[in-house]
Amino acid sequence: MAFLVFVTVLWAFSFSLIGEFLAGQVDSDFAVLSRVVLAGLAFLPLTRWRGVRNELKLGVTVVGALQFGITYLCLYRSFSYLSVPEVLLFTIFTPLYITLIDDLLKGRFSPVALAAAALATLGAGIIRYDGLSADFLTGFLLLQVANLTFAAGQIGYKHLIQRYPTEMPLYRFFGYFYAGALMIALPSFLIFGDIGRLPATGVQWGVLAWLGLAASGLGLFLWNRGACLVDAGTLAVMNNALVPAGLLVNLLIWNQDADLLRLLIGGAVILLSLWLNARFSRYAVWARAPGL
DSSP states (O other): OHHHHHHHHHHHHHHHHIIIIITTTSOHHHHHHHHHHHHHHHHGGGOOSSSSOHHHHHHHHHHHIIIIIIHHHHHHHHTTTSOHHHHHHHGGGHHHHHHHHHHHHHTOOOHHHHHHHHHHHHHHHHHHOOOOOSSOHHHHHHHHHHHHHHHHHHHHHHHHHHHSOOSSOGGGSTHHHHHHHHHHHHHHHHHHOOGGGSOOSHHHHHHHHHIIIIIIIIIHHHHHHHHTTSOHHHHHHHHHTHHHHHHHHIIIIIOOOOOHHHHHHHHHHHHHHHHHHHHHOTTOOOOOOSOO
16 A cells, blocks of 8 residues: 555656656656666566566566557557546546456456545546547547556456465566556557657757656566555555645645635545445455565
8 A cells, every 4th residue: 555655746746847847848758668668677677587486577567568558559659639637637537447347357346446446436427527629539539548558457466466476576577567568659659659749958858767666667667566455456556546646736836826725625536446345345455465
């Protein structure tokens, strides 16, 4: 749980940096590619190429392609069709995908976990609902693909580590995660990238470096590590905790307008959903995964 909370704060700051210094200024395909490359380079010296099960190599690679590659490319493209409030609103469906995918893989139905995820979705919706534009279907579908692949990546990694336990520290083969993301991000940049919109200032390069090394490198590793230590219901709820956290960072640092009453009410609903899952779900077991 501590990992998930830490990364939530980390990503809340990172989201503000994207909005202030990159959105609409730097080519989105290049932004994604740079994050993949920098994070991959950070894990390259730590990665073991021998002694790792082929199932883990392949599985982590697929997870990276889903959770980082496809997710981020679809997310960035959705901004061409949706306003920022709509993007934030439509990302709140991720918890529902998490619980449904987890139940599907385990051949069960977890009503409390699903209820907690739905309650978290309601809480985030209270915070972010600002109305919809008339033409949003394309953006909505792109964002649902992003939500689905991000959810599938998290649950996929969790189930992978549970199915193939290893004494090897998880960071020793997390480099394959970024290799999978690179298989998606590099072709996308080569085909769709705009070299006329590369970073032009030192601040933009610095933000990309931070996003690549901290948000995408350390952040994604610790988030997936945390996903292995909590049940699916808690993981689903924490996916929406970024909404109030991101708004709070914007309010305190960037002085952007925020409806404080809706923020407080929505945040309280999300906290209630976390308590509901921890208190009543018979699947709320804080498992112990292999070493960090």
